Amino acid sequence: MDDNDCLAARFEAHRPHLRAVAYRILGSVSEAEDAVQEAWLRLSRSDTSGVENPGGWFTTIVARVALNMLQSRRARREEPLDVHVPDPVVTIAEGTDPEHQALLADSVSLALLVVLDTLTPSERLAFVLHDMFALPFAEIAAIVGRSPSAARQLASRARRRVQAATVPDPDIARQREVVDAFLTASRNGDFDALLAVLDPHVMLRADVGEGPTGASRTASGAAAVAEQALAFAWRAQFAHPVLVNGAAGVLVADQGQPLAVMGFAIAQGKIVEVDILADPARLRRLALPGLGR
Structure with missing residues (x-):
């Protein structure tokens, strides 16, 4: 197996996690798929020889692509949409297939995605990466182009908005x-x-x-x-x-x-x-x- 095949195999192993990250940042299943695919195209043209943590590297690239997509989406909207419901992930009540289960890890409710839609792109990314995926603020700072303390503040502002939202019954x-x-x-x-x-x-x-x-x-x-x-x-x-x-x-x-x-x-x-x-x-x-x- 050559280096590119090895990279592809590693990327495929991380794909469910990467789709979950992109879905939370973008609130769209189709856009999440596009973000992951764009990330792979970038990665496949990169020098991977010095990468010690492929999973973290993959997540960083996907997050950067998703942030760019989120910012472009905001810029295209001259006026905010009156009503926008994020893409739901729909499964039968009797079970959940593995790909959808990865998307739904940590119970990302539709109501939560609606709240995330009210955040700025940088706030949303900082909250998702830190609070949902435990990425350190130093790594988040590099993605959003801020200092670690500023990245922490972004996540904190987002967290206050999220905590003010309804907490659904778990049963x-x-x-x-x-x-x-x-x-x-x-x-x-x-x-x-x-x-x-x-x-x-x-x-x-x-x-x-x-x-x-x-x-x-x-x-x-x-x-x-x-x-x-x-x-x-x-x-x-x-x-x-x-x-x-x-x-x-x-x-x-x-x-x-x-x-x-x-x-x-x-x-x-x-x-x-x-x-x-x-x-x-x-x-x-x-x-x-x-x-x-």
Whole structure:
């Protein structure tokens, strides 16, 4: 085996970890794949003779590529999106395949990714690399072009935002009971039953993209979210239980055609966040279970 084959073998062994790093930084499965591939192209043209820690080196290169992508994405948006739901990782409730399991290590919830989307690119990278992957601040500083103390401050600011967010209940079975109650109430048109499972300050985000399917929207408060649920109750009959980023969620699909993915954040037995991705173009790019994809 020559040096390039050896490097390729090592890189492939680290690929699940590298995809997990890129997914947390970018919040997009397809962009994470692109970042890892771009990192490999750079690495394959590099001199590896002095590298003592290939895994750390791979992570650093992927992080730099992902940071550049995140900064470019921000620059392309002349105006911030009204509603953006990160790419969900959807798996069947009975199990998780190894690649998705790597993406979901440490339970990166959809609600957490929504919070990460509010951070600056440098804050997000510093938080992800340090708090999720234990990378030293000296290494993070080299990636973001700051001093180690400045990198520490970036992560600290991000951590405060994350800690202020909802901490979901960890019991998947209990989550599923609440989601099922929400779907049943929606199907039955039972407004009071919907209010019973919704937190008074619940937030709903629906990202439908820019197509002809309608406008993206947000709703806050139990009454407003219950009204939205009743308006789209017809979708509840096509709802299939899945895990969305490791939490109880719903895949809405009719005859193999995905219509929406719904992620829920549940705390103290109440739904506190509902994140809906119904953008047809983005749904087509996702690896969704049970659709013959």
